[in-house]
Amino acid sequence: MSDTISTCRFAARHPTQLHLTIGLLALAIIRAVPVDIGARESKDWIVLENCRLISNPANDGDSFHASAGAKEYIFRLYMVDAPETDEMTPRRLVEQAKYFAITVPEAIEVGRAAKEFTRAKLSEPFTVFTHMSDAMGHSKLERFYAFVQSKEGDLSELLVRNGLARNYGFKAVPPGLRNSRVESEKLQQFEDEAREEQIGGWGIHAGRLNAHAQRATQISVFTVEENLRPWTFPPTNTFSRISPLPRPDASIPIISGVETQKPHGKKEIEPGRIDINAATEKELKMIPGIGLVIAGRIIAARPFRSADDLKKVNGIGDRKYARIRPYFR
Numbered sequence: 001m002s003d004t005i006s007t008c009r010f011a012a013r014h015p016t017q018l019h020l021t022i023g024l025l026a027l028a029i030i031r032a033v034p035v036d037i038g039a040r041e042s043k044d045w046i047v048l049e050n051c052r053l054i055s056n057p058a059n060d061g062d063s064f065h066a067s068a069g070a071k072e073y074i075f076r077l078y079m080v081d082a083p084e085t086d087e088m089t090p091r092r093l094v095e096q097a098k099y100f101a102i103t104v105p106e107a108i109e110v111g112r113a114a115k116e117f118t119r120a121k122l123s124e125p126f127t128v129f130t131h132m133s134d135a136m137g138h139s140k141l142e143r144f145y146a147f148v149q150s151k152e153g154d155l156s157e158l159l160v161r162n163g164l165a166r167n168y169g170f171k172a173v174p175p176g177l178r179n180s181r182v183e184s185e186k187l188q189q190f191e192d193e194a195r196e197e198q199i200g201g202w203g204i205h206a207g208r209l210n211a212h213a214q215r216a217t218q219i220s221v222f223t224v225e226e227n228l229r230p231w232t233f234p235p236t237n238t239f240s241r242i243s244p245l246p247r248p249d250a251s252i253p254i255i256s257g258v259e260t261q262k263p264h265g266k267k268e269i270e271p272g273r274i275d276i277n278a279a280t281e282k283e284l285k286m287i288p289g290i291g292l293v294i295a296g297r298i299i300a301a302r303p304f305r306s307a308d309d310l311k312k313v314n315g316i317g318d319r320k321y322a323r324i325r326p327y328f329r
Contacts, residue, residue, distance in 0.1 A: 041132050045175050048130065053122040060085045061114025061164055062156075063135075063143065068128070074143040075128055076135035078172045079180070079187060080156040082118075082165040083111035083201065099166055100201040110201040113209055114164035121150040121158060129175050129222055145170055153219030161190040161213050163200020175222040183220070185291050190217070192317035271326040276307040289323045 054065040054072060061082025065074050083096040085108060097107035130146040148155040154174075159165035167187040171180040195202040199211040269286045276298070284295035297313050304310070307328035311321050 041134070043131070045129050046132060048128040050125045051128050052125055053119065059115060059119070060111060061118050061159060062169075064118060064122070065141075066122075066126075066128070072141065074135075074141050075130070075146040075148060076143050077156045077159075077165075077169070078145050078147055078174075079167070079169050079183060080160055080165040081168040082114035082159060083107040085111040085115055096166070099168075100204075102201060102204055106204050107201070109209060110164060110204060113200070114159060117159065117162065117164050118155065121152065121155055122148070124151055126150050126155075127222075131172070133170075133172070135170070145172065147172075147174055147222060149222055153221050157187065157190060157217075157219045160187050161194055161217050161219070163191075163194035163197075163202045167191045174220065186220070188289075188320070189291075189293065189315050192315055192320055193217075195317050196314075269327060272329045274328045276304045276310070276328050277302050287324050287327045289320055294320075 048068045051066045051068050053059075054067055056065040058074075059065060062077040062080055063074060065072060067073075081096070083100070084093050087093065087104075087108070090104075093104050093107055096111075097104045100107065100110065102110070127149045128146045129149070130144050133145045135143040135145045150158070152158060156165070160167055167184065167190075171184065173180050174183050177183060193215065194200055194213065197203070197211075197214060198206050199208050199213060201209070203209065203211060269283075274283060274287065279298075281292075281295045281299060284290050284298055285292065290298075294313070294315055297315060298310070301309075301313050307325060310316055310325060310328070311318075316324070
């Protein structure tokens with residue numbers, strides 16, 4: 001009894017110390033609890049391995065149900081947009097159809113082809129890189145933005161390269177890169193190539209909806225550091241945070257056809273100043289829309305009769321041509 005009374009008196013005399021002790025104890029308990037993927041957004045990449053696709057009528061090319069351990073989630077791909085598979089969102093369908101220069105029914109066909117493409121690519125276990133950033137949606141389940149890697153590489157790039165999605169959507173810096181511009185430029189290059197080859201949505205009028213990319217394509221492969229073990233799923237269904245992935249000069253080989261670092265202070269250049277047959281690689285890269293790969297192709301294709309011949313350069317479609325042509329004299 002005397003011990004109990006003594007404790008009560010201490011609490012009454014030193015409320016600040018008691019509150020501090022309780023607070024520290026609560027913090028220790030919180031830190032000991034494993035982090036659930038649905039808890040809150042993470043600044044670090046959370047890497048989920050051995051995910052499996054779950055068949056669901058709501059799945060489409062860029063958004064789908066998947067199991068991670070014994071739990072089910074919905075993942076939405078970063079940076080790309082595949083057409084809808086039904087008429088439930090007419091305004092969005094009209095926008096997508098206009099982008100591909102096709103009709104709304106044709107856009108739905110492309111969306112269904114993208115859904116089947118994704119189902120096939122994710123028929124085997126895959127890896128998800130996510131910040132647990134909320135992608136919203138109408139399902140009761142939370143939907144998270146993610147980069148999804150199949151056995152062939154990044155799913156977003158595969159969809160765009162095969163003409164089944166557009167370079168459009170919520171951006172993020174991919175694992176191992178320093179900015180999203182590099183990946184955005186690569187996706188635009190893939191979109192231009194798919195349009196040039198008339199495949200997927202770009203070839204539906206030519207009967208090439210299900211035709212695949214013919215030229216060799218370097219799809220990005222995201223991996224974790226060698227000294228970090230990818231997170232697997234224990235029976236308790238808990239998840240772990242993976243620290244930020246290394247930069248491109250470390251152990252993550254991002255297989256990319258574009259430069260992996262942002263130029264320091266890309267200078268402004270006035271239209272009509274560049275000589276197509278004399279410009280250096282550095283000068284060409286100053287033009288918005290031209291990266292290392294396109295600059296190299298332009299140099300390799302010389303001499304040109306005029307800058308109008310830029311259309312003949314591999315990777316320069318109508319949209320890119322319209323963007324870069326004014327800078328050449």
